[in-house]
Amino acid sequence: xxxxxxxxxxxxxxxxxxxxSLLTEKGIIDTATVDEIVRYYEQDVGPLNGxxxxxxxxxDPAYRTRLLNSPDLAIxxxxxxxxxxxxxxxxxxxxxxxxxxxxTLCSCYPWAVLGLPPTWYKSPAxxxxxxxxxxxxxxxxxxxxxxxxxxxxxxxxxxxxxxxLPERPAGSEALSPAELAALVTRDxxxxxxxxxxxxx
Amino acid sequence: MAASSPKEVLDVDGPAAPPRRNGxxxxxxxxxxxxxxxxxxxxxxxxxxxxxxxxxxxxxxxxWEKQGHGEEEWSYYERWQAALxxxxxxxxxxxxxxxxxxxxxxxxxxxxxxx
Numbered sequence: 001x002x003x004x005x006x007x008x009x010x011x012x013x014x015x016x017x018x019x020x021s022l023l024t025e026k027g028i029i030d031t032a033t034v035d036e037i038v039r040y041y042e043q044d045v046g047p048l049n050g051x052x053x054x055x056x057x058x059x060d061p062a063y064r065t066r067l068l069n070s071p072d073l074a075i076x077x078x079x080x081x082x083x084x085x086x087x088x089x090x091x092x093x094x095x096x097x098x099x100x101x102x103x104t105l106c107s108c109y110p111w112a113v114l115g116l117p118p119t120w121y122k123s124p125a126x127x128x129x130x131x132x133x134x135x136x137x138x139x140x141x142x143x144x145x146x147x148x149x150x151x152x153x154x155x156x157x158x159x160x161x162x163x164x165l166p167e168r169p170a171g172s173e174a175l176s177p178a179e180l181a182a183l184v185t186r187d188x189x190x191x192x193x194x195x196x197x198x199x200x
Numbered sequence: 201m202a203a204s205s206p207k208e209v210l211d212v213d214g215p216a217a218p219p220r221r222n223g224x225x226x227x228x229x230x231x232x233x234x235x236x237x238x239x240x241x242x243x244x245x246x247x248x249x250x251x252x253x254x255x256x257x258x259x260x261x262x263x264w265e266k267q268g269h270g271e272e273e274w275s276y277y278e279r280w281q282a283a284l285x286x287x288x289x290x291x292x293x294x295x296x297x298x299x300x301x302x303x304x305x306x307x308x309x310x311x312x313x314x315x
């Protein structure tokens with residue numbers, strides 16, 4: 001099985017290489033630009049961006065209001081921008097409301113604030129099940145919500161990308177924005193995790 | 201701007217740095233990063249509207265799911281590659297024949313060829 005898989009991997013690697021070489025020869029793309037894009041998404045953009053946005057929203061009420069009302073502007077204010085022509089929507093968790101994000105049709109994701117999506121986010125199982133049985137899926141992922149907490153599932157599209165603003169954990173009152181950002185995980189901003197309290 | 205940028209405020213590399221990818225690699229294989237980079241590059245060059253590509257990707261994923269494969273066979277970037285091939289053919293930038301011919305050429309390289 002693993003041999004077959006390796007073989008398929010080699011086949012597709014060849015097809016990708018063929019496309020890149022043909023397009024490069026035609027002058028439509030160039031290798032340096034492709035290298036730069038890959039490096040950017042591997043190293044420069046990631047959940048760190050979203051975490052700093054969340055930490056500021058927790059510590060600056062006026063920013064929180066701007067973030068919920070005009071998310072694109074509030075995110076741009078922090079120096080992060082959309083790479084695609086899509087609108088951001090920020091959905092805030094509350095004691096009785098838990099938000100979770102999916103893209104049922106493909107894998108739309110807020111790249112500018114979270115980087116590229118994790119493997120499970122793109123999997124057929126997550127994409128179909130989180131809509132049908134969100135409470136069970138969240139429980140499997142470690143978020144066991146009481147029955148009286150409403151779960152809102154947000155389906156991303158080409159036009160709209162969602163970011164979950166998680167609840168600030170108890171016991172974090174004394175932390176600085178940088179320390180708070182360190183607590184915020186990627187999964188918490190997708191809605192498949194809670195932000196853990198600080199470890200003493 | 202008076203306020204310092206969040207990148208300066210945050211401890212990016214030190215012990216307080218949040219995990220950027222929670223330990224998971226962004227791309228599982230080099231070819232995944234190349235097909236991603238090529239697609240973004242083409243989009244930036246104005247070759248297509250993002251939604252054109254997205255619609256093809258949705259079709260490719262939907263068709264794969266209808267074929268009843270097992271989850272262990274799933275490869276997101278294989279669907280991405282298939283969508284890109286269709287987009288390039290539709291735009292007249294790379295026909296199926298051109299692609300197959302180039303694949304054959306690449307296959308005939310000596311096995312110890314150096315990249």
